[in-house]
Amino acid sequence: MHSFIRALPKVELHVHLVGSAGVDTVLELARRHPEAGVPADRAELERFYAFRDFDHFLKVYWAVQSMLKDRHDIHTLVVGLARELARQNVRYAEVTVTPHNHVTDGMSGDELLAGLESGRAFAANAGVELAWCFDIPGEKGLKAGRETLAFALTERPDGLVSFGLGGPEAGVGRAQFAPFFDTAREAGLHCVPHAGETTGPETIWSALHDLRAERIGHGTSCTEDPALLEHLAAKGIPLEVCPTSNVRTQQVPSIDAHPVRRMLDAGVVVTLNTDDPPFFGATLEGEYLAVATTLGLTHTDVARLAENAVLASFLPNARKTSLL
Numbered sequence: 001m002h003s004f005i006r007a008l009p010k011v012e013l014h015v016h017l018v019g020s021a022g023v024d025t026v027l028e029l030a031r032r033h034p035e036a037g038v039p040a041d042r043a044e045l046e047r048f049y050a051f052r053d054f055d056h057f058l059k060v061y062w063a064v065q066s067m068l069k070d071r072h073d074i075h076t077l078v079v080g081l082a083r084e085l086a087r088q089n090v091r092y093a094e095v096t097v098t099p100h101n102h103v104t105d106g107m108s109g110d111e112l113l114a115g116l117e118s119g120r121a122f123a124a125n126a127g128v129e130l131a132w133c134f135d136i137p138g139e140k141g142l143k144a145g146r147e148t149l150a151f152a153l154t155e156r157p158d159g160l161v162s163f164g165l166g167g168p169e170a171g172v173g174r175a176q177f178a179p180f181f182d183t184a185r186e187a188g189l190h191c192v193p194h195a196g197e198t199t200g201p202e203t204i205w206s207a208l209h210d211l212r213a214e215r216i217g218h219g220t221s222c223t224e225d226p227a228l229l230e231h232l233a234a235k236g237i238p239l240e241v242c243p244t245s246n247v248r249t250q251q252v253p254s255i256d257a258h259p260v261r262r263m264l265d266a267g268v269v270v271t272l273n274t275d276d277p278p279f280f281g282a283t284l285e286g287e288y289l290a291v292a293t294t295l296g297l298t299h300t301d302v303a304r305l306a307e308n309a310v311l312a313s314f315l316p317n318a319r320k321t322s323l324l
């Protein structure tokens with residue numbers, strides 16, 4: 001099964017750019033920015049990186065974020081992600097970028113875009129097509145929403161396909177962001193908010209009704225509401241399921257207990273994804289293998305999961321066909 005999964009051309013629909021920074025990338029950044037205080041020694045960095053709990057995850061995430069100062073740093077990040085995707089035969093990825101966080105940390109929008117563009121060109125040469133999702137850090141509120149939308153629509157970089165909403169969900173209602181999603185949609189961007197990762201099915205309903213989500217980031221709690229499961233299946237709304245992330249952030253106790261089984265049984269379009277891979281010790285191959293092993297999937301079932309991701313992507317139809 002492992003070699004079958006490795007050989008399968010794959011698509012990743014839910015991976016955060018900052019959350020994709022592996023140890024090699026962080027070492028390079030830490031040596032370039034010693035003032036950030038991130039360990040520049042491999043063994044020490046590996047200890048700093050080892051996942052402890054959600055608060056520690058955020059600490060490492062923000063430490064990486066704080067070292068991103070200019071186009072070279074963004075380029076380093078994108079190149080690291082592209083190499084890892086190429087290694088796993090991932091041919092296309094929609095990568096979530098949170099411009100507001102970079103700009104708040106003092107990077108200019110031009111530097112961010114230059115790094116994204118040069119990194120994307122590197123990835124294309126390595127056989128990996130990258131597309132971007134610009135997302136609102138929900139916990140930063142409406143101002144961040146307004147700024148993210150303005151940046152996306154003013155700059156409209158090559159490869160930008162979608163508009164998202166991430167961060168914590170509790171106390172950060174989806175509906176307040178509806179006007180931004182309406183404008184993004186009218187401008188031709190697809191709408192892909194996180195929902196139901198850390199809160200219940202009502203957040204997923206809100207993402208569908210208020211934000212008109214075309215896919216749901218995570219959607220883990222949808223199995224708590226049979227009517228929602230039925231709705232997702234009937235409308236063919238794909239879920240960007242990130243099993244290892246959900247286990248590591250303690251939203252579910254184990255892969256075995258993950259609701260992915262019930263999602264599939266209900267006929268929901270499930271795609272498998274990594275979220276913040278090195279932070280959670282995840283790889284896309286590993287997600288496929290874990291789910292296949294736990295659920296006792298056949299090669300045909302696994303190929304169908306990979307096909308779901310191709311079909312749920314925002315690639316043009318001709319490119320989808322080339323990946324099927």
Ligand code: ADE
Pocket residue numbers: 016019166167168194197245275276
């Ligand atoms: N940003 C980075 N990782 C995230 C996660 N797991 N949930 C929401 N927003 C995120």
Ligand code: ZN
Pocket residue numbers: 014016166194217275
């Ligand atoms: Zn996410």
